Amino acid sequence: xxxxxxxxxxxxxxxxxxxxxxxxxxxxxxxxxxxxxxxxxxxxxxxxxxxxxxxxxxxxxxxxxxxxxxxxxxxxxxxxxxxxxxxxxxxxxxxxxxxxxxxxxxxxxxxxxxxxxxxxxxxxxxxxxxxxxxxxxxxxxxxxxxxxxxxxxxxxxxxxxxxxxxxxxxxxxxxxxxxxxxxxxxxxxxxxxxx
Numbered sequence: 001x002x003x004x005x006x007x008x009x010x011x012x013x014x015x016x017x018x019x020x021x022x023x024x025x026x027x028x029x030x031x032x033x034x035x036x037x038x039x040x041x042x043x044x045x046x047x048x049x050x051x052x053x054x055x056x057x058x059x060x061x062x063x064x065x066x067x068x069x070x071x072x073x074x075x076x077x078x079x080x081x082x083x084x085x086x087x088x089x090x091x092x093x094x095x096x097x098x099x100x101x102x103x104x105x106x107x108x109x110x111x112x113x114x115x116x117x118x119x120x121x122x123x124x125x126x127x128x129x130x131x132x133x134x135x136x137x138x139x140x141x142x143x144x145x146x147x148x149x150x151x152x153x154x155x156x157x158x159x160x161x162x163x164x165x166x167x168x169x170x171x172x173x174x175x176x177x178x179x180x181x182x183x184x185x186x187x188x189x190x191x192x193x194x195x
Contacts, residue, residue: 071141071142071143072142072143072145072163072168072170073138073142073143073144073145073163074145074163074165074168076142082110084139084142085107085110085111085112085139087139088105088106088107088112088139089104089105089106089107090106090107090108091106091107091108091113091121091126091127092108094106094121095121096121096122096123097120097121097122098120098121099118099119099120099121100115100118100119100120100121101115101118102115102116102117102118103115105137106127106134108126108127108128108134109127109128111127111128111136112136112137112138112139113127113128113134113135113136113137114134114135114136114137115133115134116132116133116134116135116153116154117132117133119133131150131151131153131154132153135153135154136154143161143162143163143170144162144163145162145163145164145165146162146163146164146165146171146181146182148179148181149178149179152177155176155177155178155179156173156178156179157173157176157177157178158173158174158175158176158178159172159173160172160173160178161173161194162182164182164183169182169183169193169194170193170194171183171191171192171193171194172191172192172193172194173190173191174189174190174191174192175190178190178191
């Protein structure tokens, strides 16, 4: 399981955890919905689950199943990535002039892209050449390898999990529009290491 925290202090076996998002926390075998500004004190490890990952009425068994389904992009083989991409529609299958919605996920040239601005498909507006319309993405339940954002369209938002490419460490963003490199600017806490 991935354990993350904005502020986590271990004193005499007591863990102080301050939540910073609207996700859920798993504490002592129970799922607790956070209000985005809560503090928990306990003796057990706490797992922060990004918002939207679990259904509202999730049981601990469902939570464990969802968390075990998270995989690291760097651990996937080319065949596994190809199989995951087959789930998404292909940009080439869309008709010229067809409307593409914001947040749609499309495959183009064996890569997955998220639509950042709704538009009508045009031949020369391909996902790999039009960063104003598309940003690189990974399939659901995959933690991507960190890539330096080029602007607001592909910056990491609060709760985003990324894998550091050199050593595989998983980091969690604590701010929206995060363009900093994980492991730098530690006093500001823009990223926290997932345990």
